[in-house]
Each structure stands twice: as C-alpha cells, then as structure tokens.
Amino acid sequence: MTTSLAFLGGTGDQGRGLARRFAIAGHPVVIGSRSAERAAMAAAELAEGLPAGADVTGSTNLEAARTADIVIVAVPWEGHGTLLESVAAELAGKIVVDCVNPLGFDKQGAFAIAVEEGSAAQQAAQLLPESKVVAAFHHVSAVLLLDPAVDSLETDVLVLGDDREATDAVQALVDEIPGMRGVYAGRLRNAGQIEALTANLISVNRRYKAHAGLRVIDV
Ligand SMILES: NC(=O)c1ccc[n+]([C@@H]2O[C@H](COP(=O)([O-])OP(=O)(O)OC[C@H]3O[C@@H](n4cnc5c(N)ncnc54)[C@H](OP(=O)(O)O)[C@@H]3O)[C@@H](O)[C@H]2O)c1
Numbered sequence: 001m002t003t004s005l006a007f008l009g010g011t012g013d014q015g016r017g018l019a020r021r022f023a024i025a026g027h028p029v030v031i032g033s034r035s036a037e038r039a040a041m042a043a044a045e046l047a048e049g050l051p052a053g054a055d056v057t058g059s060t061n062l063e064a065a066r067t068a069d070i071v072i073v074a075v076p077w078e079g080h081g082t083l084l085e086s087v088a089a090e091l092a093g094k095i096v097v098d099c100v101n102p103l104g105f106d107k108q109g110a111f112a113i114a115v116e117e118g119s120a121a122q123q124a125a126q127l128l129p130e131s132k133v134v135a136a137f138h139h140v141s142a143v144l145l146l147d148p149a150v151d152s153l154e155t156d157v158l159v160l161g162d163d164r165e166a167t168d169a170v171q172a173l174v175d176e177i178p179g180m181r182g183v184y185a186g187r188l189r190n191a192g193q194i195e196a197l198t199a200n201l202i203s204v205n206r207r208y209k210a211h212a213g214l215r216v217i218d219v
Helices: 013-024 036-048 061-067 077-091 120-125 140-147 166-175 188-208
Strands: 005-008 028-033 058-059 072-074 095-098 103-106 110-111 132-137 156-163 180-184
Touching: 005 013, 013 058, 028 036, 028 061, 028 095, 036 058, 058 061, 058 072, 058 120, 061 077, 072 077, 072 166, 077 103, 077 120, 095 120, 095 166, 103 120, 103 188, 110 180, 110 188, 120 188, 132 166, 132 188, 156 188
Parallel strands: 005 028, 005 072, 028 058, 072 095, 095 132, 156 180
Antiparallel strands: 103 110, 132 156
C-alpha cells in the first residue's frame, strides 16, 4: 500500500508545496490545520491544480496525525512545541519529519534563534519519545515547490536522524520528487546548524533574487 503523508500546518506554503509534490508522486496526502474548514479549503484548492486521481484531503492536525503513515511538521517555530505536545499520542510509533527553522527577522534580515533543546528537531524528539523524528526539507523553497512551471527541483535535501530505518525511509521519499536527492547528514544533535543555515540561504535569496538550494558534491 502507498504510504500516506500528513502535513501539520499544511495550509501554509511549505506544507502545501510538499503535499503538492508528494501527491503528484502518487501518495495520499492530508493537509492538517488548526481548523478543519481551512484544511478542507486548502486541500480542495490544491487538488484543483493536480492530475485527476490525486488523493488530497484536509482535516484537523490531530486527525491528520492520527490517519497518516508519515507525518511532516510544517508550522512556524512559535507554534512547534505546543502543537507537537497536543498530537504526541497520535504520532506514537510513526516517522515524524520536522522541517521547522527557528528564525527571527529584523532590519538586517533573517537570523537563527537559540533553542533550549538545541534545535527544533531535538525539541520534537523530546516531546515525541514514542516517534522516530527525522529532520529534512529545511532548505527547500516553498515557492519552487508550489510553482507548476517547475517540473524538477534541482536540490539535495539533508536528512538527519537517530534511527537508520527512518532516515532511509525519508531519503527514499525525497528521491521520489524529480530533481531532489536525499543525503544523510548526521544525527539529530547536529540539526541546529542545518536549521540555522536557512538564515544564510535567505540572505542569498535576497541578494541574488533567487530561490537558493544546496548540492553536496562528491556523494
Ligand atoms: N516557506 C518556506 O519556503 C520554507 C522552507 C523550508 C522550511 N520552512 C519551514 O516550514 C514551516 C512552515 O513554513 P510556512 O512558510 O508554510 O509557514 P506559515 O505559512 O507561516 O505557517 C504554516 C501554517 O502553520 C499554521 N500555524 C501558524 N501559526 C501557528 C501556531 N502558532 N500553532 C500552530 N499552527 C500554526 C497555520 O495553519 P492553520 O492556521 O491552518 O492552522 C499556517 O498556515 C516553518 O517552520 C518554516 O521554517 C519553510
């Protein structure tokens, strides 16, 4: 059976963008939201632009976490801890993919916020002791994910985690999106600098008016 994927905070650009690409790849996807109504609307809108047969539904974050095989967390850092606490029981036994970048913004641009647990991914691992937390998709541009003119997303995705089976599964998922490659990049204790690096990529984007991504060479 095809793995179903849920996106917590899936009404946002990043969740919708990833959901769009995985729906095209043939996965049933569930858009999660704090509001069932917003989720349903976002799912219906997303489905409109997809090939017939794409399986896109919407539900509350709680229901989305309960029903899907693999769950992707795509909420702003401010809501991360509270949301994960509220769905921890539903996520037990599942792979949970965290793409959250704890960032602040001021006149000088984006900057990394210090996280008590070390990173958003490590906070997720602490709050979800029964889940296999994997960190991935931090540097993938939502603009490109959502752009129907972009067929192939030429970028590597750094995949981190403490469970080999889980990181292998997420790398395999990444590889299903044309142009993308999942590259294992270490344990969760090294997720902080991966999340923080997004601030640098945002600076690159601003200076060069780009949607910068990463490529790891020689692997
Ligand atoms: N945008 C990108 O290009 C990009 C790239 C890589 C990684 N990321 C990461 O992906 C995450 C989502 O990014 P985004 O741009 O999609 O963010 P966003 O649009 O600001 O938020 C996504 C969704 O999260 C929900 N949400 C907002 N505040 C919340 C709160 N306090 N508690 C619970 N849910 C809340 C909202 O959905 P409802 O109101 O429907 O619940 C919102 O639609 C961020 O952590 C970001 O660092 C983003």
